[in-house]
Amino acid sequence: MKNYHLHQNGNCQYVTFPQMEGYRSLKHLFTTRLGGVSEGCCSSWNFGAKSLDKDENIIRNYEILADVLGIGTDQMVTSAQTHTTNIRVVTVEDGGTGILPNPSFQDVDGLVTDEKNLAIITGHADCNPVYFYDPEKQVIGLAHSGWKGTLGGISEKMVALMRERYGCRPADILAGMGPALCQDCFEVDRDVADMFFGRNEAYRQFAYEKGIKTYIDLKQIIRYDLTAAGLADDHIFDMGLCTKENMDLFFSHRGQQGKRGIMAAVMMLV
Ligand SMILES: [Zn+2]
Numbered sequence: 001m002k003n004y005h006l007h008q009n010g011n012c013q014y015v016t017f018p019q020m021e022g023y024r025s026l027k028h029l030f031t032t033r034l035g036g037v038s039e040g041c042c043s044s045w046n047f048g049a050k051s052l053d054k055d056e057n058i059i060r061n062y063e064i065l066a067d068v069l070g071i072g073t074d075q076m077v078t079s080a081q082t083h084t085t086n087i088r089v090v091t092v093e094d095g096g097t098g099i100l101p102n103p104s105f106q107d108v109d110g111l112v113t114d115e116k117n118l119a120i121i122t123g124h125a126d127c128n129p130v131y132f133y134d135p136e137k138q139v140i141g142l143a144h145s146g147w148k149g150t151l152g153g154i155s156e157k158m159v160a161l162m163r164e165r166y167g168c169r170p171a172d173i174l175a176g177m178g179p180a181l182c183q184d185c186f187e188v189d190r191d192v193a194d195m196f197f198g199r200n201e202a203y204r205q206f207a208y209e210k211g212i213k214t215y216i217d218l219k220q221i222i223r224y225d226l227t228a229a230g231l232a233d234d235h236i237f238d239m240g241l242c243t244k245e246n247m248d249l250f251f252s253h254r255g256q257q258g259k260r261g262i263m264a265a266v267m268m269l270v
Contacts, residue, residue, distance in 0.1 A: 004239040009068050011035045012045065013249070017176040019237050023135055027069060027119075027268045030129060030178040030239075032249045036061040038261060046251075046261030047078075048123040050100075053261065059100050065264060069119055073099050078121040078264075079108035081144045085152035086110065087161055092118050109149055110158055112141035114166055119268040125251040126243050128180040128218055129265035130155050134168040140267040147188070150218045151195055159229040170230025175237070178265055179250050182242035183208075183217035190214060196221070 004015045012035030020028055036045030037060045042053040045061055059073075066073045077090050078098035087110030090097075095118055098104040111120040112132070120142050122129060127146030133139070139162055143154045155175070162168040183206075193214035196203045206220040223236050244255040251260040 003237065004241060009035075012064060012068055014068070015179065015239060015241070017131065017178075017237050017239065020131070020133060020174060020176060023133070025138060025269055026133055026135075026140070027266075027270055028131060028133075029068075029266050030124075031065065031264045031266070033251050033261060033263065034249070036064060041256055041259040042251075042261035045263070047121070047264045048262030049260065052259060055100050062099050065266070069266070069268060071117065071119060071268070075117055076119045076121055077111065078104065078123065079111060080104035080106045081109045081123060082107045083144075083146055083148040084109045085149055085154040085157050087112055087141070087143070087154070087158055089113065089161075089165060090118065090120060091115050094118070109144040110141060110154055112139065112158065112161060112165070114139045114269070116269045119266055122265045123262040124178070124180070124265055125260045125262050126181045126253040126255075128222060129178040130158070130222060131174075131176040131178065131265065131267060132158055132162065133174045133267070134162060134166070134172050135174070136172045137162075137166050137168045138269055139166045139168055140269055142265050142267055145218070145222060147186070147192065147216070147218060150221055151199060153225060155222050156225050156229050159226065159231070171232055173231055174235045175226050175231055177219050177222060177236075177238045179239060179241040179243050179246070179263075180219065181244055181252075181254065183215050183220075185242055185244040185254065186216055186218060187213045188216060192216075
């Protein structure tokens with residue numbers, strides 16, 4: 001069974017989790033690089049990389065996404081991500097925040113809400129997008145979990161926040177990991193590997209060494225942490241898509257040597 005569905009809507013292509021499609025109150029998707037108006041290294045559906053693209057292109061790309069979702073850009077919220085583990089609770093009043101030319105929430109790498117008709121968006125180009133959905137309490141969350149966010153435990157923090165703020169039971173929560181670097185493409189130096197092993201010795205089972213480099217499976221670490229936080233193993237999904245190995249479809253920070261656009265992870269309650 002495929003772990004994702006690829007959709008085409010006009011010129012736009014995006015992927016979804018088959019396991020999250022059956023919920024009528026949830027919309028979710030992860031954009032590909034196909035469907036926008038940007039050019040060059042940001043071609044074409046770029047939602048960030050402001051130094052490499054024109055503002056007007058990025059705004060237009062958000063408008064195209066809004067059309068796909070059937071909403072306005074004033075019903076979308078995103079943040080300025082800086083590889084923290086800070087998660088912000090957002091409401092409909094935050095609609096439009098982070099969409100150019102509006103201000104962004106600074107140093108926020110996770111968004112969570114229980115409000116309807118507000119699309120929460122995180123930006124990605126190799127870093128794991130982790131989708132959280134509690135169908136019982138009707139709460140959604142998104143985390144930008146690159147290696148720093150994963151090392152900091154942003155997914156565990158999201159589960160804790162969903163428990164404390166909304167009364168979610170971890171056993172009810174679904175979590176999905178979208179397109180990101182696979183283990184073979186996430187090569188790090190020993191000092192970074194040691195930070196992971198220093199946090200938890202058990203992470204050694206998710207790493208291998210080749211020469212002076214270590215290769216770490218961040219998705220397995222996220223899965224391990226989510227299971228430890230009380231999620232059921234069969235409630236954790238992975239699209240199995242590597243950004244660097246599918247650059248026809250996805251932007252890749254490592255694959256494009258930093259000159260890349262940003263893709264959008266999107267969730268909305270309806
Ligand atoms: Zn790969």
